[in-house]
Amino acid sequence: MNPVPGPQEATPISPHALEAAAGWLMQLHSGTATTDDHQALARWQQQDPEHARAWQRAEEMLKTLGDIPPIIGKTALDRPSSPSRRRALRQLALLLTAGPALWIVQRELPWQELVADYRTATGVQREVLLADGSHLLLNTDSAVDVRFNTRERHLRLQSGEMLVSTGTSPSFRNAQLSVTTHHGQLLSSSARFTVRQKREQTHVAVLAGTLSIHPRQATGPARQLVAGEQCHFSAYEAQPGSLTDDTTTAWTQGMLIADRMTMRDVIAELGRYRSGILRCSPEIAGLLVSGSFPVTDTDRSLALLARTFPVQVRRIGNLWASVEART
Numbered sequence: 001m002n003p004v005p006g007p008q009e010a011t012p013i014s015p016h017a018l019e020a021a022a023g024w025l026m027q028l029h030s031g032t033a034t035t036d037d038h039q040a041l042a043r044w045q046q047q048d049p050e051h052a053r054a055w056q057r058a059e060e061m062l063k064t065l066g067d068i069p070p071i072i073g074k075t076a077l078d079r080p081s082s083p084s085r086r087r088a089l090r091q092l093a094l095l096l097t098a099g100p101a102l103w104i105v106q107r108e109l110p111w112q113e114l115v116a117d118y119r120t121a122t123g124v125q126r127e128v129l130l131a132d133g134s135h136l137l138l139n140t141d142s143a144v145d146v147r148f149n150t151r152e153r154h155l156r157l158q159s160g161e162m163l164v165s166t167g168t169s170p171s172f173r174n175a176q177l178s179v180t181t182h183h184g185q186l187l188s189s190s191a192r193f194t195v196r197q198k199r200e201q202t203h204v205a206v207l208a209g210t211l212s213i214h215p216r217q218a219t220g221p222a223r224q225l226v227a228g229e230q231c232h233f234s235a236y237e238a239q240p241g242s243l244t245d246d247t248t249t250a251w252t253q254g255m256l257i258a259d260r261m262t263m264r265d266v267i268a269e270l271g272r273y274r275s276g277i278l279r280c281s282p283e284i285a286g287l288l289v290s291g292s293f294p295v296t297d298t299d300r301s302l303a304l305l306a307r308t309f310p311v312q313v314r315r316i317g318n319l320w321a322s323v324e325a326r327t
Helices: 015-028 035-047 049-065 070-078 083-098 100-106 263-271 298-308
Strands: 126-129 135-138 143-148 153-165 177-181 184-188 191-197 202-215 223-226 229-233 255-262 277-280 288-294 311-315 320-325
Touching: 015 035, 015 049, 015 083, 035 049, 049 083, 135 143, 177 191, 184 191, 223 229, 255 263, 263 277, 263 288, 263 298, 288 298, 298 311, 298 320
Parallel strands: 153 177, 277 320
Antiparallel strands: 126 135, 135 153, 143 153, 153 191, 177 184, 184 202, 191 202, 202 223, 202 229, 255 288, 311 320
């Protein structure tokens, strides 16, 4: 005789209870939760055994994932009816429904990107027109949050790269446009510029107008950039500006322009636009490369490299490729 499963295993948890538990997770891990919030959660669990089961599932998920970054809760609480909140609730409710198998897969995912207002997949670019007339072009694998009202125009680049052209709507004439990255803030009333967030620093290039750079932990004055200048900045300082060139915005035309770049760097750049793994063999990593390569067709770019340089491309399936010395 087969054992009869217990009620916890036999009966799925109500989707409504799981969604409510997701809401409690967001609120309690927002960084602004109060004693009253924790007491309200306790009352909610006592109202229905299904509520208690849903919260138990949420706690089990937290043990696997570790924690929910506070920015998720803050974003959702600040904008209770925003698409970001709805996406976050759906994502958390899905995880609660799916159980441990999906929790493990999701453990390393960047939550900020999952709930961003606008985002792109690998190899995809996207144009966005904002309420003030500003125009964004998001590059591959990028994510940005947008917060506009009569007092502020704020973009938060969660990951990746974008081209920003500020708008001139009369409704926002008194609000500067600000762009925040992990390393600091950019401010401008009127400019056209690119901004790319990297692990240790952010790169910005001004194509028109002016903007100021405010590193997050710097104590000195802001760095001012004018049209034709670019620089990198960390959380502590902004480097001196240098002149821009055609390589800065080549991606907006679907190209990578290499000017004596190392093969390692060229492959790393092409890898941003390609799903799967693209590696560069150490023995050819230092080769200097000059030329133009389409980022919209990385297979074609790899073929160009193989025809022009003493390298070959070895593939295993569709998701793994290695650029190696030609034999």
